[in-house]
Amino acid sequence: MNTTQQSNEVYSENGIVYPDNVMLDLSKLKKVYPTPKGDYVVLEDLNLQILKEEFVTIIGHSGCGKTTMLSMIAGLNPISGGNISVLGNPVKGPGPDRGVIFQSPSLMPWMTALQNVLLGVNQVFPHATKGQRQDIAKYYLHKVGLENAFHKKASELSQGMQQRVGIARAFAIKPKVLLLDEPFGMLDSLTRGELQDILIEIWNKEKITAVMITHDVDEAIFLADRVVMMTSGPSAKIGDILSIDFERPRTRKSVLENDDYYTYRKHLIDFLEH
Amino acid sequence: MEQEMVLKNENSLFSSLKQMLLKLTPSIKKDGIIKSLKNTGITFLSILLFIGLWQMGSKALYNKEADYRIEKALTERGEEAAVAERVCIESGDSSCQPNTLPSPSQVWASLKSLVADHQVIRADKAAFAEKMAVTNEKMISQGKDPIVYTGRASFVDIVLTSIKTVFAGFLLAMFIAVPIGIIIGLSPSLRSAFNWFIQIFKPVSPVVWYLLVFMIVKTLYIGDSSDNAFVISFISVGLCAMWATLVNTAMGVASVDKDYINVAKVLKLGTFQKVFKVILPSSLPLIFTGLRITLSVAWMVLIAIELLAQSQGLGLFVWEEFQNGANDSNSKIIVAMFVIGIIGFLLDRLMLAVQNMVSFNKNEMA
Numbered sequence: 001m002n003t004t005q006q007s008n009e010v011y012s013e014n015g016i017v018y019p020d021n022v023m024l025d026l027s028k029l030k031k032v033y034p035t036p037k038g039d040y041v042v043l044e045d046l047n048l049q050i051l052k053e054e055f056v057t058i059i060g061h062s063g064c065g066k067t068t069m070l071s072m073i074a075g076l077n078p079i080s081g082g083n084i085s086v087l088g089n090p091v092k093g094p095g096p097d098r099g100v101i102f103q104s105p106s107l108m109p110w111m112t113a114l115q116n117v118l119l120g121v122n123q124v125f126p127h128a129t130k131g132q133r134q135d136i137a138k139y140y141l142h143k144v145g146l147e148n149a150f151h152k153k154a155s156e157l158s159q160g161m162q163q164r165v166g167i168a169r170a171f172a173i174k175p176k177v178l179l180l181d182e183p184f185g186m187l188d189s190l191t192r193g194e195l196q197d198i199l200i201e202i203w204n205k206e207k208i209t210a211v212m213i214t215h216d217v218d219e220a221i222f223l224a225d226r227v228v229m230m231t232s233g234p235s236a237k238i239g240d241i242l243s244i245d246f247e248r249p250r251t252r253k254s255v256l257e258n259d260d261y262y263t264y265r266k267h268l269i270d271f272l273e274h
Numbered sequence: 275m276e277q278e279m280v281l282k283n284e285n286s287l288f289s290s291l292k293q294m295l296l297k298l299t300p301s302i303k304k305d306g307i308i309k310s311l312k313n314t315g316i317t318f319l320s321i322l323l324f325i326g327l328w329q330m331g332s333k334a335l336y337n338k339e340a341d342y343r344i345e346k347a348l349t350e351r352g353e354e355a356a357v358a359e360r361v362c363i364e365s366g367d368s369s370c371q372p373n374t375l376p377s378p379s380q381v382w383a384s385l386k387s388l389v390a391d392h393q394v395i396r397a398d399k400a401a402f403a404e405k406m407a408v409t410n411e412k413m414i415s416q417g418k419d420p421i422v423y424t425g426r427a428s429f430v431d432i433v434l435t436s437i438k439t440v441f442a443g444f445l446l447a448m449f450i451a452v453p454i455g456i457i458i459g460l461s462p463s464l465r466s467a468f469n470w471f472i473q474i475f476k477p478v479s480p481v482v483w484y485l486l487v488f489m490i491v492k493t494l495y496i497g498d499s500s501d502n503a504f505v506i507s508f509i510s511v512g513l514c515a516m517w518a519t520l521v522n523t524a525m526g527v528a529s530v531d532k533d534y535i536n537v538a539k540v541l542k543l544g545t546f547q548k549v550f551k552v553i554l555p556s557s558l559p560l561i562f563t564g565l566r567i568t569l570s571v572a573w574m575v576l577i578a579i580e581l582l583a584q585s586q587g588l589g590l591f592v593w594e595e596f597q598n599g600a601n602d603s604n605s606k607i608i609v610a611m612f613v614i615g616i617i618g619f620l621l622d623r624l625m626l627a628v629q630n631m632v633s634f635n636k637n638e639m640a
Contacts, residue, residue: 075539075540094540106534
C-alpha cells in the first residue's frame with residue numbers, strides 16, 4: 001500500500017480512537033441498490049480518512065460510484081453499511097456542516113445571485129442581523145468576482161457565473177467539509193480554469209476540508225493534496241492514493257514547470273488505463 | 275378566435291412560402307418594417323377573405339330559403355301568392371324575410387342597434403336616478419332600501435354580468451384548487467387518496483355541476499327571496515373549471531427539480547421555508563398554466579351555465595334571442611358569438627401576460 005496512508009493505519013489499528021486531525025472518516029462503507037435481479041453492490045468495504053484542511057480529489061471511471069459516495073457523505077443518500085463520521089459524529093442526513101457544490105449550479109432561478117447566497121446564510125446565521133448576513137453574502141460574491149451581479153436573476157447568468165454563485169453559496173455557510181461533485185464538468189476549458197483559480201484562492205484563505213470529484217487528471221493534481229483513485233464498479237473501493245507534494249499557494253505555471261507533475265500525471269493515467 | 279386561428283395558419287403558411295422565395299430570390303430584404311407591414315397586410319387580407327366567404331355563404335342560404343318559400347307558395351296557394359311572396363321578400367319587409375345565417379352587414383347593423391339600445395337604456399337609468407334621488411334619500415334616512423332601476427338590461431350590462439360571473443368563478447376555482455393542489459402535491463399518500471376523486475369528477479359535464487350546485491344553493495337560500503342565479507352560476511363555473519388548476523398545481527409541486535430539493539436539504543431549510551422559498555416559486559409557472567386553462571374553460575362553460583341558471587349574461591341572451599325568433603335575432607346571436615370569442619381571446623392574452631410575468635425561465639415558455 002501507499003506510504004502516505006500512515007494516519008490511516010494508526011486509525012485502523014485502534015478502531016475507536018479518532019486521531020484529532022481527521023475531519024472526515026469513511027469506514028467499511030457499503031452501498032447496495034436493490035434491483036429486480038438481486039442486489040447491486042455499488043461500493044463495498046470503502047475506507048478513507050480525510051484530514052482537517054486537506055483538499056482531496058477523487059477520480060475514477062464513470063459509474064464507479066464516486067457520486068454515490070459523495071452524496072452519502074452529504075447525507076442525501078442513505079448508507080447501506082459501514083460508517084461516515086465528521087469529527088467523530090456519525091452522519092445522519094444532510095446538514096449545513098457539509099456544504100455541497102453540485103455539478104449543475106442548482107441555483108433557484110427566480111432568485112437573484114445575492115438571494116441565492118442569502119438562502120443559506122440566513123439559515124446558518126439566524127442570530128446575525130440582516131446587515132451582517134448581507135455582508136457575509138456580499139463578501140463571498142465579491143470573492144468569486146460577482147460584485148456587479150448581486151441583483152441579477154440567477155436565470156440571467158451564464159453557466160460559469162451561476163457556478164460562481166454556487167461556490168459563494170457553499171463557502172458562505174462556513175461548512176466543516178466542502179463536497180464538490182464535478183463542479184466544473186459542464187463548463188468550457190477556459191471558464192473551468194478561471195473557476196479552478198477562484199476556488200483555490202478562496203480555499204487557500206478558508207482551508208475548509210474539501211472532497212472533490214473530477215474526471216480531469218490535471219484538475220485533480222492542480223487542486224489536491226491527495227488524489228484518491230477508485231476502482232471500477234461493481235463493489236468499487238479505493239484503488240490507490242497519490243500524495244501531491246507541491247507547495248501552496250500553487251500557480252498553474254509553477255505546477256506545470258515542476259518535473260514531479262508528469263510523474264503524478266503518468267501515475268494517474270496508468271491507474272485509469274488498467 | 276376563429277379569425278386568430280386563420281391568422282396563425284396564414285402566418286405559418288406565409289413564413290414557409292417566404293423561405294422558399296428567399297431561396298429562389300436572395301435579393302428579398304429581411305427588413306423588420308417590411309415584414310411587419312406584410313404581416314398586417316396578410317391579416318387584413320385574411321379578414322376580407324373571411325368576410326367575403328361569409329357574405330357568399332349567407333347569400334346562398336338566403337336564396338335557398340327564399341326560393342323554397344316562393345316554391346311552397348306556388349304549390350300550395352297558386353301563382354298569385356307566389357308572386358306576392360317574391361315581391362314581399364324583395365321589398366325587404368320583415369314579415370316574410372328568410373330566417374337563416376345573417377350576412378356580415380346585418381350583423382354589423384345589429385351591433386349598432388345593440389349599442390344604440392345601450393345608450394337609450396343608460397340615459398333611461400340616469401333619468402330614473404335623477405328622478406328618484408330625492409325619494410331615495412328620504413327612504414335611506416328612514417332606514418328603508420332605496421328604489422333601484424329594474425328595467426331591461428342592455429347588451430353591455432349583459433356582457434359585464436358575464437365577465438363578473440366568470441371572474442367570480444375563476445377566483446373561487448383558484449382559492450379551492452391552488453391550496454388543495456399544493457397540499458396533495460406535497461404528499462404522495464394524499465395524492466393517491468385524492469386521485470380517484472379527481473379522476474371521477476374532472477370529466478363531469480357543466481350541466482351536471484349546475485344541477486348539483488342548484489340543489490345545494492336552492493336549499494341554502496330557502497326563505498330568501500333575493501336572486502340566487504348569480505351565486506349558482508359562478509359556483510358552477512368555478513367547480514367546472516377548477517380541475518386544470520388542481521391537477522397542474524399538484525403536478526408542479528410534486529415535480530420540483532430534485533436539485534432544488536437537495537439544496538433545501540443541504541441547507542436544512544424548515545418546512546415553511548422549503549414550501550414558500552423553493553417549492554412554490556418553482557411550481558408557479560405550472561400553476562399559472564393551470565389557471566390559464568381554468569379561465570378559458572370557465573369562459574366556455576359560462577355560456578351554458580348562464581342559460582340554465584337564468585343569469586342575465588351572454589348565455590341567456592343567446593338563448594333568449596334564439597327563442598325569440600325575431601327578424602334580427604340571428605344577427606344578434608352572431609354579434610354575441612363574436613363578443614364571446616373576442617373576450618375569450620382577451621382573457622387568454624391577459625393570463626398569458628401574467629404567466630410570462632411569473633415565469634422565471636422565459637425560454638421554456640411556449
